[in-house]
Amino acid sequence: MRILSSDVSAHVGEQIHIEGWLHKKRLLGGLTFINVRDRRGLTQVVIKDKEEIEKLRGLHIGTVLAVEGMVVEEPRAPGGAELHDATLTVLVPVTDEPPIEIDKPIQHKPENLDTLFEYRVLNIRNLQEQKIFKIRGSLTRAIRNFLDEHEFTEIDTPKLLAEATEGGAEVFQLDYFGKTATLAQSPQFYKQIMVGAFERVYEIGHSYRAEPSATTRHLTELTMLDIEMGFVSGHDEVLDMVGDMTQHALKTIYEQHADDLKSLNAPELKLPEGGKIPRFTIAQIHEMYGKANKIDLSNEKDLIPDEEKWICEYARKELGTDLVYATEFPIGAAKFYHKVDAEKGVVMWGDLLFRGLEIATVPLRENNYETMVEQMTKAGLDVSHEGFKYYLQAFKYGLPMHGGCGFGIDRLVEKTIGLGNVKEATLFPRDINRLTP
RNA sequence: GGGCUCGUAGUGAAGUGGUUAUCACGCCUCCCUGUCACGGAGGAGAUCGCCGGUUCAAUCCCGGUCGAGCCCGCCA
Numbered sequence: 055m056r057i058l059s060s061d062v063s064a065h066v067g068e069q070i071h072i073e074g075w076l077h078k079k080r081l082l083g084g085l086t087f088i089n090v091r092d093r094r095g096l097t098q099v100v101i102k103d104k105e106e107i108e109k110l111r112g113l114h115i116g117t118v119l120a121v122e123g124m125v126v127e128e129p130r131a132p133g134g135a136e137l138h139d140a141t142l143t144v145l146v147p148v149t150d151e152p153p154i155e156i157d158k159p160i161q162h163k164p165e166n167l168d169t170l171f172e173y174r175v176l177n178i179r180n181l182q183e184q185k186i187f188k189i190r191g192s193l194t195r196a197i198r199n200f201l202d203e204h205e206f207t208e209i210d211t212p213k214l215l216a217e218a219t220e221g222g223a224e225v226f227q228l229d230y231f232g233k234t235a236t237l238a239q240s241p242q243f244y245k246q247i248m249v250g251a252f253e254r255v256y257e258i259g260h261s262y263r264a265e266p267s268a269t270t271r272h273l274t275e276l277t278m279l280d281i282e283m284g285f286v287s288g289h290d291e292v293l294d295m296v297g298d299m300t301q302h303a304l305k306t307i308y309e310q311h312a313d314d315l316k317s318l319n320a321p322e323l324k325l326p327e328g329g330k331i332p333r334f335t336i337a338q339i340h341e342m343y344g345k346a347n348k349i350d351l352s353n354e355k356d357l358i359p360d361e362e363k364w365i366c367e368y369a370r371k372e373l374g375t376d377l378v379y380a381t382e383f384p385i386g387a388a389k390f391y392h393k394v395d396a397e398k399g400v401v402m403w404g405d406l407l408f409r410g411l412e413i414a415t416v417p418l419r420e421n422n423y424e425t426m427v428e429q430m431t432k433a434g435l436d437v438s439h440e441g442f443k444y445y446l447q448a449f450k451y452g453l454p455m456h457g458g459c460g461f462g463i464d465r466l467v468e469k470t471i472g473l474g475n476v477k478e479a480t481l482f483p484r485d486i487n488r489l490t491p
Numbered sequence: 492g493g494g495c496u497c498g499u500a501g502u503g504a505a506g507u508g509g510u511u512a513u514c515a516c517g518c519c520u521c522c523c524u525g526u527c528a529c530g531g532a533g534g535a536g537a538u539c540g541c542c543g544g545u546u547c548a549a550u551c552c553c554g555g556u557c558g559a560g561c562c563c564g565c566c567a
Contacts, residue, residue: 082530083523102524114518130525151518153501158516158528161503165560169502224565240567265565266492276567359563405567412567462567476567487558 060094063135065125076117078157098136109142118146156180185314190467196306200299207252211244224264237262245282247448249456253284270475275484282458289402289418292457297331320472326375335382355387363410380405390433393418409469418457423449
């Protein structure tokens with residue numbers, strides 16, 4: 055029976071069988087140490103028999119091995135135990151020298167990110183590199199757990215669409231049996247439609263943006279958490295739900311992965327006392343930032359990137375929180391499906407900022423059929439068009455007041471760990487010039 | 492789409508208008524019984540991104556091109 059690395063120390067005095075990848079050889083003359091990697095980590099094997107060592111001659115890191123040996127308690131060994139008198143069996147030999155080293159820290163310097171992704175297949179075998187994606191998996195699991203507990207139904211919606219209907223970002227077009235199809239920029243329409251059935255829904259899936267953006271925070275294929283909830287009392291309820299979910303996910307991760315986060319040099323987590331994420335209106339932030347930096351941003355309809363960093367630094371320092379909401383966007387920023395507060399002259403839309411970056415947009419939607427048609431017409435859209443027909447059906451036949459969020463999972467992972475580029479939080483990132491691996 | 496910066500062994504870097512382009516890691520050979528980024532001795536490995544120009548001479552200077560990084564716009 056195969057014993058996994060983390061269980062080896064429980065078998066002291068027993069002859070056991072392990073399988074894994076050759077991770078490191080250290081030849082010290084009459085004594086050789088090898089590390090065998092499996093899904094749990096590393097096992098140290100000590101080999102003295104020259105014939106056994108010779109089996110590894112010409113074989114490189116990555117060679118798949120089976121090892122039989124006696125478990126010996128050894129304080130000098132990592133994990134407190136190691137295998138002695140080992141017999142090696144090469145299951146899959148690796149005869150070509152790997153192009154990169156995987157037992158040492160993987161470079162994440164901006165100018166070397168291209169190499170990082172070029173050799174992703176191999177560098178993901180680095181234990182430190184793996185932590186990023188284990189944390190990512192745990193984050194989405196914590197989010198799913200929270201949403202399931204709050205009676206959200208997980209849905210999956212099509213990514214192949216007849217054409218772009220949402221407007222805004224650039225869309226990818228592709229040939230679809232002679233017709234033109236597009237890739238979904240978001241599940242916006244579908245999740246709103248599903249509010250008409252399940253009240254509360256969410257989806258974790260890919261969205262596609264053909265924006266020619268070359269920055270540290272853009273991907274052409276991104277992972278979005280889309281949430282939509284009906285029968286809400288107002289915008290605050292949506293902001294609170296998304297805020298609570300985010301805090302739950304972060305708290306969970308910082309407990310489950312405390313050691314991993316520490317070894318990755320993640321910042322200390324600061325969440326607001328009492329659990330309420332502070333809110334500043336766009337106008338307030340413009341004023342505060344403008345005063346501190348002596349510039350006038352009152353005509354900007356969104357925050358500029360430096361403002362996002364600034365307000366986050368302010369919130370961390372003055373209010374002890376890594377999360378902050380920017381709310382009440384100017385009416386000029388509204389899309390046709392947003393709920394507008396006519397009295398205040400603002401959009402009921404909040405951006406969730408985390409450690410200097412926008413990670414989610416959290417708006418309330420217009421749910422009245424007549425108002426929707428009016429807003430769409432005003433936006434220059436043809437409401438009779440096929441792309442809107444099915445969407446509007448949901449409104450015509452009864453949608454309660456609802457709101458939700460588009461939440462960037464890649465960005466959440468990036469900022470949770472304290473990485474410098476959203477691509478580092480993505481296994482196989484897609485950007486303007488990268489379609490492989 | 493606009494701006495700025497950068498392309499040198501497999502990887503990461505240094506460097507120069509002029510003989511054999513430097514270093515670290517990795518790789519190969521040998522030595523080494525407690526390594527864990529092991530250590531030591533030796534060795535192989537680079538048409539200096541590509542094309543053109545200036546020059547007696549270009550990896551270096553100039554132009555173009557391709558590729559990469561960062562910032563802005565836009566967004567998650």
